[in-house]
């Protein structure tokens with residue numbers, strides 16, 4: 001700052017008036033010595049390493065095995081090559097062992113092979129540069145070597161700068177339960193057989209760890225690696241195995257982060273579990289053809305699901321019911337309705353005649369006006385699509401006379417219906433926007449975010465937007481957000497909360513936890529502006545009509561709630577419903 | 582240092598180790614807590630003296646906070662805002678400070 005002054009604080013101000021801010025509970029424990037040491041390290045990074053990127057991810061140096069490059073002689077003493085749990089394992093040998101470790105690889109229990117490789121794919125979030133280590137990854141588990149309790153911990157290696165680092169686990173025993181070990185065996189078997197179908201259904205799984213899923217990742221890498229040696233770049237794709245992963249009929253409450261790095265999954269069944277949320281990183285699975293999330297505890301789907309390509313060769317089977325989706329339309333009789341042909345239901349004949357849509361043949365006449373309104377909107381959008389499809393069909397047939405548009409041969413009719421099938425999702429209705437505070441909680445005390453509202457509350461929220469008046473705020477991210485993002489970039493994110501003062505506010509600790517969660521699931525991107533963020537500042541529910549690949553659906557599938565979030569108070573719906581992505 | 586009129590253009594932020602930063606009032610008030618302190622109707626000593634003293638924030642951190650305040654002020658109405666870079670070694674302290682200052 002140009003205005004910076006370096007005068008000493010006088011300290012003699014008279015204090016007759018109350019001073020407003022209660023001071024922080026206590027000073028953060030980061031006292032100057034720690035600070036200066038850390039800064040020393042930071043400058044080492046820039047001076048010794050030619051790259052301008054600070055080596056903040058463990059994978060940065062893991063891949064070329066040059067830990068030394070980052071550290072000067074003074075620090076080398078503390079350095080330990082290998083995983084941090086190894087350090088705990090060898091703590092019996094104490095200082096001398098770790099001093100030796102700086103010179104060469106630590107001998108592992110099963111002979112010469114260093115455990116360092118076990119660690120290689122630290123990349124739950126940086127999975128892309130571990131090509132040649134992936135086989136190590138798979139085999140080290142078979143060897144029964146020290147298994148990481150979770151892949152995430154791998155990022156903690158060679159991080160000696162915090163003196164009060166929490167103790168590492170004392171045992172290297174596989175903490176996965178019997179059910180999960182069975183799952184791991186099935187995964188191994190599938191790898192061995194080069195089977196594309198990995199069936200982990202009905203195993204009574206309560207949890208699936210990243211380490212159970214990640215070998216599937218290595219199968220991909222292996223194929224890729226093999227192929228790198230052939231000349232034709234085309235073969236790469238034929239080698240890339242697609243995976244059909246069945247996790248149905250278990251008791252899963254959350255999904256392993258590693259799952260969302262498997263972008264070659266084409267079929268994913270999560271049917272009959274206890275999931276309350278499908279994480280937004282589902283968008284990473286861009287090759288999904290079939291997704292089944294039925295029989296869970298979902299109140300809404302993530303908006304990001306809509307960005308997965310759909311159509312003929314892509315996502316064409318999406319099974320979402322039953323789930324306790326947020327309903328703001330009374331649906332007492334809806335469940336009893338038979339399967340509906342959408343086009344017939346909204347009067348496709350009327351659409352074809354280009355007349356005004358009527359709901360005369362609509363089985364729920366007399367229902368709430370909201371339902372009538374939504375069906376009308378759906379009809380209008382369908383009609384728009386129909387016209388558009390017809391026009392583009394005829395243009396492609398090299399004729400664009402209006403007369404031509406009116407007559408359709410059965411074949412043309414079929415073609416255009418196919419076109420409609422590929423139609424992108426249609427936005428039907430949008431709730432008011434809830435504005436969230438710096439830590440992502442509703443601004444008003446006692447208020448609930450739309451994602452946590454009951455059906456009744458959500459209905460009231462839709463009906464009365466004045467309960468959530470528009471807020472003005474900067475587009476710039478808050479300092480809280482920027483600081484959290486910087487924390488997220490740290491290797492030792494999972495340990496940072498231990499450096500906070502004991503009496504830190506709960507929401508600060510929670511925010512760090514949240515940051516870690518976000519990082520593990522591949523980061524979040526604002527659904528409006530696309531910036532990455534940790535804490536959402538806006539949130540709202542959108543009802544979409546989205547039935548990819550099907551002409552028929554049940555009533556409850558007509559309008560499905562999707563949860564949408566923004567990263568600043570300026571990140572709100574733009575007012576023009578986007579019907580085409 | 583003379584404190585004259587209450588609504589001076591600049592206010593002084595003081596760290597716990599005695600560093601002082603003169604900051605434009607409009608920028609300083611981006612932090613909710615500072616805005617509150619400087620609001621004359623709250624009758625705090627800070628408002629009278631245009632000077633806020635932070636017992637829990639040191640000079641290095643406060644300097645970054647000031648930088649942030651100017652950054653946020655500058656991009657107030659901007660459509661595309663680049664994220665401001667923070668030094669990694671300060672991220673936790675800045676998080677605590679941001680929580681405290683409400684910005």
Ligand SMILES: [Zn+2]
Nearest residue numbers: 526529567571
């Ligand atoms: Zn945004």
